[in-house]
Amino acid sequence: MNEDIEPILIGDVDDLEIGSVENFEHEEINYAIFRIESGFFATQGNCNCGERSLLSEADVDGEELECPSCGNTFSIVSGDSISDLDQAPLKIFDVTEEDNQIFLNI
């Protein structure tokens, strides 16, 4: 077990509908929290390119997100860029569920 991992309460499972995303700020860092059919996922909160868009404003389509500024698409599950392979992948973080609550593990 990695003792550096610190679970942070995000909220209740029911706070987020399937197919949606919300921003979660922790220690002045943004995270984008996604709920899709296969569960909860988290990526870095701001996109990589110069626009640094909030990914909580992304469109969610299945397991893909579409950046609200540049329109690039990324996998919500792996963080990999889909539409433009020159784009760096998004950082992803583990999200766990316990007692109807969701936790970010960073």
Ligand code: FES
């Ligand atoms: S802000 Fe440019 S790819 Fe997202």
